[in-house]
Amino acid sequence: MENMDLAHAIVQAAKFLGAGIAMGFGAIGPAIGEGHIGAYAMDAIARQPEMSGSIVTRMLLAMAVTESTGLYSLLIAFILLFIV
Amino acid sequence: MGIKLNLSKKDKIFFIVFLIIYIVVAVLNYKHVGKLEGVGQRWIIGIGISENITLRLNPLTVIMSWAIMVFLMLSAVKFKKNLRIIPSRFQAFFEYILSFIYEIVEDSIPRKELVKPVFYISATLFLFIVISNILGGFPGIQVVPTDEGIKISLFQDTWFSPTADINTNATYAVMVLILSHAFAIKVKGFWRWFKSFFEPNPLMFPMNVIGELAKPISHSLRLFGNIAGGGILVLILSYMTKYIFIPVILWGFFGLFVGVIQALVFSMLAIAYISAQIE
Numbered sequence: 001m002e003n004m005d006l007a008h009a010i011v012q013a014a015k016f017l018g019a020g021i022a023m024g025f026g027a028i029g030p031a032i033g034e035g036h037i038g039a040y041a042m043d044a045i046a047r048q049p050e051m052s053g054s055i056v057t058r059m060l061l062a063m064a065v066t067e068s069t070g071l072y073s074l075l076i077a078f079i080l081l082f083i084v
Numbered sequence: 085m086g087i088k089l090n091l092s093k094k095d096k097i098f099f100i101v102f103l104i105i106y107i108v109v110a111v112l113n114y115k116h117v118g119k120l121e122g123v124g125q126r127w128i129i130g131i132g133i134s135e136n137i138t139l140r141l142n143p144l145t146v147i148m149s150w151a152i153m154v155f156l157m158l159s160a161v162k163f164k165k166n167l168r169i170i171p172s173r174f175q176a177f178f179e180y181i182l183s184f185i186y187e188i189v190e191d192s193i194p195r196k197e198l199v200k201p202v203f204y205i206s207a208t209l210f211l212f213i214v215i216s217n218i219l220g221g222f223p224g225i226q227v228v229p230t231d232e233g234i235k236i237s238l239f240q241d242t243w244f245s246p247t248a249d250i251n252t253n254a255t256y257a258v259m260v261l262i263l264s265h266a267f268a269i270k271v272k273g274f275w276r277w278f279k280s281f282f283e284p285n286p287l288m289f290p291m292n293v294i295g296e297l298a299k300p301i302s303h304s305l306r307l308f309g310n311i312a313g314g315g316i317l318v319l320i321l322s323y324m325t326k327y328i329f330i331p332v333i334l335w336g337f338f339g340l341f342v343g344v345i346q347a348l349v350f351s352m353l354a355i356a357y358i359s360a361q362i363e
Contacts, residue, residue, distance in 0.1 A: 064310075064342075064349045068302065071309030078316060082124035 015084065019077040026073020033066040120323045121230040124316055126249070128229075144227060144244040145252060152215050152246065182207055188352060192359045198267060202358055205263060206351040209256060213247055213307070214347035220245035220311055221339010241319060242335060245343075248312040250304065257300035260354045268361040303353055310346045314338035 004012070041059040045052045091099075131139040163178055171179060189203045224243035227236050246252045268277045281292045318334045 060345055061349060061352065064345045065306075065353075068306040068309065071313060072305060074313045075305065075309050078124055078313065 015080050019080040022073045022080065023077045026070055026076075030067050030070035033069075034063050037062050037066060120320070121228065121235065123319060125229050127227045127234060142249055142251070145246045145249040148216065148219070148244055149246045149252065152212060152219070155215065156211060181210075185210060185351065189355055192355055194359070194363060195271065198271070198362065202267075202355060205260075205358075206355050209260075209354055210347055210351040213256075213350055214344055216245040216247045216252075217311060217343025217347055218339055219243040220248065220315060221335045221343060223335070242315065242339065245311055245315075247307055248315055250308045250312075253304035253308045254300065256350075256354075257304035260303065260357055261296070261300045264358040264361040267358055271362050299357060303350070303357075307346050307350050310342055314342055 037059055041055055044055050048055075126142055127144060128140050128142055131141060133139060159178075163175065166172060166175065168175065185207050186199075186203050189206060190199055193199050193202050220242050222243055223241070225236065226241035226244055227234055228241075229235070265277070268280075272280070282289055283292075315338070318338055321334060
């Protein structure tokens with residue numbers, strides 16, 4: 001990394017910036033979504049505490065599906081960092 | 085309610101010795117764990133068919149897939165041999181998992197005669213994926229390419245799980261897509277299936293086709309992102325802490341917790357896609 005001309009240095013910097021921006025903005029959506037899921041699951045458990053077992057299972061499943069948009073941006077960040 | 089730990093003197097000595105060994109190994113690691121190499125890189129060999137065409141192959145995926153398949157087959161043979169009315173622990177475990185999936189399939193598939201085939205598909209997918217994901221939570225042998233050549237790391241990283249390779253996941257997702265349409269043709273008949281692409285009006289035809297083609301992409305990338313991303317995250321974090329304390333917890337979280345949930349999500353989405361086509 002010591003003897004690097006300017007073009008390569010700019011490309012390297014752009015890679016890191018791009019990965020950081022992709023991950024930072026990509027994490028917003030899933031965070032909001034998972035917060036909603038958690039909030040409504042809490043509501044449901046407060047209303048019917050005896051159903052909490054199946055509600056928690058379904059909450060985790062829904063969270064796993066919601067996470068996937070965040071994972072796409074994680075993939076793009078990894079591709080930028082390690083593959084491009 | 086307080087939790088009370090009843091430790092005998094032997095246990096206390098064991099824990100103290102264990103902690104001392106742990107810390108000594110951690111300090112040694114701190115000196116010897118070198119630069120992190122080959123993060124996110126895969127060991128790939130190219131097989132040349134002709135001058136322009138090369139097959140690119142990840143040998144670890146092939147080896148681990150076959151190992152898991154052999155393991156599943158051996159446990160199936162053992163399961164069949166020891167079938168009892170009063171189940172042993174091994175039999176009860178598998179019966180619990182399979183009946184859990186069977187109930188999900190029974191709830192979501194409207195036609196009685198298709199419950200069994202769909203159950204076979206989703207249960208097979210679940211068993212294969214859950215074992216390969218759990219392997220990603222145990223330390224094992226990992227091969228990574230570096231600048232000097234191939235580096236084999238023993239028990240620094242986890243086993244390579246075949247689901248951390250996009251090719252495995254894409255194969256299963258495309259297989260589920262084709263199977264769902266095959267079921268639809270079988271249930272509805274060819275013309276009704278063909279017409280379903282032109283609903284509600286013919287202008288929507290491209291939308292319907294794109295909607296169908298987007299299914300395997302999101303289906304496969306969800307599993308791939310979770311397993312591969314989790315593996316890289318664990319590797320980087322445990323490198324930053326020089327393998328003190330954190331890897332065990334993270335391997336447990338990403339391997340066992342996320343792995344089982346994602347395997348369940350994958351097979352449940354397969355059931356959902358098939359049942360959406362059948363209706």
